[in-house]
Amino acid sequence: MARKESITKEAIFQAAFELLKEEGIEQVTARKLAAWANCSTQPIFRVYKNMEELTEELFEKACEFFQDYYADFPRQTVTPFVNLGQAYIKFAGEHKKIFEFVFLSPERFGKSMYDIVNGDEGYISREIQSAKTQGSRNAGELFTRMWIFIHGAACMSLTGDYDLPDAETMQLLKDSYHSFK
Amino acid sequence: MARKESITKEAIFQAAFELLKEEGIEQVTARKLAAWANCSTQPIFRVYKNMEELTEELFEKACEFFQDYYADFPRQTVTPFVNLGQAYIKFAGEHKKIFEFVFLSPERFGKSMYDIVNGDEGYISREIQSAKTQGSRNAGELFTRMWIFIHGAACMSLTGDYDLPDAETMQLLKDSYHSFK
DNA sequence: GCCTTTTTATAACATGTGTTATCATTTTAC
DNA sequence: GTAAAATGATAACACATGTTATAAAAAGGC
Numbered sequence: 001m002a003r004k005e006s007i008t009k010e011a012i013f014q015a016a017f018e019l020l021k022e023e024g025i026e027q028v029t030a031r032k033l034a035a036w037a038n039c040s041t042q043p044i045f046r047v048y049k050n051m052e053e054l055t056e057e058l059f060e061k062a063c064e065f066f067q068d069y070y071a072d073f074p075r076q077t078v079t080p081f082v083n084l085g086q087a088y089i090k091f092a093g094e095h096k097k098i099f100e101f102v103f104l105s106p107e108r109f110g111k112s113m114y115d116i117v118n119g120d121e122g123y124i125s126r127e128i129q130s131a132k133t134q135g136s137r138n139a140g141e142l143f144t145r146m147w148i149f150i151h152g153a154a155c156m157s158l159t160g161d162y163d164l165p166d167a168e169t170m171q172l173l174k175d176s177y178h179s180f181k
Numbered sequence: 182m183a184r185k186e187s188i189t190k191e192a193i194f195q196a197a198f199e200l201l202k203e204e205g206i207e208q209v210t211a212r213k214l215a216a217w218a219n220c221s222t223q224p225i226f227r228v229y230k231n232m233e234e235l236t237e238e239l240f241e242k243a244c245e246f247f248q249d250y251y252a253d254f255p256r257q258t259v260t261p262f263v264n265l266g267q268a269y270i271k272f273a274g275e276h277k278k279i280f281e282f283v284f285l286s287p288e289r290f291g292k293s294m295y296d297i298v299n300g301d302e303g304y305i306s307r308e309i310q311s312a313k314t315q316g317s318r319n320a321g322e323l324f325t326r327m328w329i330f331i332h333g334a335a336c337m338s339l340t341g342d343y344d345l346p347d348a349e350t351m352q353l354l355k356d357s358y359h360s361f362k
Numbered sequence: 363g364c365c366t367t368t369t370t371a372t373a374a375c376a377t378g379t380g381t382t383a384t385c386a387t388t389t390t391a392c
Numbered sequence: 393g394t395a396a397a398a399t400g401a402t403a404a405c406a407c408a409t410g411t412t413a414t415a416a417a418a419a420g421g422c
Binding site: 103104105106108112113145147148149150151152153155156158159160161162172175176179180 | 284285286287289293294326328329330331332333334336337339340341342343353356357360361
Binding site for chain 2: 396397398399400401402
């Protein structure tokens, strides 16, 4: 019968995600990926129709990567949106290439920014619910304003224009929440 | 003596800036630029040492382009930072490629985001001064918070996640100012 | 052990990049 | 008019990209 495969799809995908994380999506090329996976370019095109197909799977994985990051992020306050903001801003600074790929892409493979952050667990919906519980009448509008602020800090973190200690970020977000409330 | 030049540095630079504006800095390649300037690649390398030198001049020009945009932006309110915010957000939506090049580059040829927005005219300093005049004790901190918010809206505008009518943007910025104040 | 089938590496093709060499054209001093 | 010098088009070089063709290697049925 046939020769046994020595380079699995999983191994290629894992190498691709590492490469994406380290050097950004535009560096995930067939030959660079082959080098990272210690193989030729051929196995890549055996398991993926083309590089675009791989990119789309990487995008899905990158979204999940953020959602897992947030899921594991320790909650330090009960103030709505603050924990989400802390995680999002810290994520942008720690995983610049992933953040750029997911949240600064022009099209995002059809997904909206809110869909991605919300995830299957409804991370945004939860926070809005929490704000309502804490007496906010216009929690949706409150989220919108908080999110603009949070996204701003994250994007500045990306370019090195925001670099506050975690504690100050938390205080800043708490302040913002109470300002907007 | 020498042959008279038919393709000036100015013509090349102008074509390069148009190309940058329309398709982004990564599309400003020697051959594409030659096509936009209706010449071969040769005149480009006569007037620029290499493409990197052109890119640096384009960056300078792009900064001035933003500053001119803001200078021409009609002032609709006396609330500090609001006009600057309106202009910055609208600029991001109207000139995505330029905004990306100037404000989302990782290094910005050594210039800080604040230096660029401030410009020779001290656009930021003026607003901070104005806030002080209007009774704000901590105008610098107020600017920082406003700017995070403004930059957030601009970056969302870039990716199509922010698209409010101008009047609502103004109200949002005014609200934010009074919230943070 | 041969045959078939799949996997993989090597190498190729077509295209795009920055940059440079070659050479015809043009301009002007003489 | 001739010579010198700069300009600019054509074409080349070296390299990187996605993708595909070729062929060697391997695995198992017979």
